[in-house]
Amino acid sequence: MPLVGDLLKKPFQSAADAGTGLADAGQSLQDTISQLATLAAVALIVVPVAVVLLLWLPLRLRWIRRSATIRRLLDAPGGTDLLALRALTGPPGDLSTISAPPGGLADAWRRGDQHVVGALSEIALRRAGLRP
Structure with a gap:
């Protein structure tokens, strides 16, 4: 604008x-x-994945190795x-479900009673988290 520019x-x-x-x-x-949004998204992803990788995964891998061995x-x-012996030497709580023959479970296991050996091995499998 001229004059007032x-x-x-x-x-x-x-x-x-x-x-x-x-x-x-x-x-x-x-x-x-x-x-901030990127940092929040990373935190929401990294924290649960870290929990899984650091806490749950080692326990799961140990269970997989143990169950494969069993x-x-x-x-x-x-x-x-051997599984029956493992059940006999473990906690006695589950052993009460088996009807004990004369002489007890240990004696029946020593004699090779197949019914008792099978029931004891099923207990050992259940304790390990496996289906008989």
């Missing part, structure tokens, strides 16, 4: 500078919120006898 230039330049400052502040806020033992010759 410099007079109008200063207020518009100030308004433009203020608008630029607001835009920069908005962009900075958007970047901060974006970083299954191999069951399939081996004389494996049911």
Whole structure:
């Protein structure tokens, strides 16, 4: 604008500078919120995965190895006898479910009573978390 150009230039330049400052502040806020959202998403994914990997997975792998060993033992010759012995030497709580022949369970196991040996090996399998 002729004659008043410099007079109008200063207020518009100030308004433009203020608008630029607001835009920069908005962009900075958007970047901060974006970083915070990314951090929250990573935390929500990493924490449960870490719990699974550090706490549950080792226990599960140990159970898998133990159950595989017990299954191999069951399939081996004389494996049911060894599982029956394992049941006899473990906690006595489950042994009360087996009807004891004269002389007791240990005596029946020593004599090779197949009914008692089978029932004891099933108890050992159940204690290990396996189905007979």
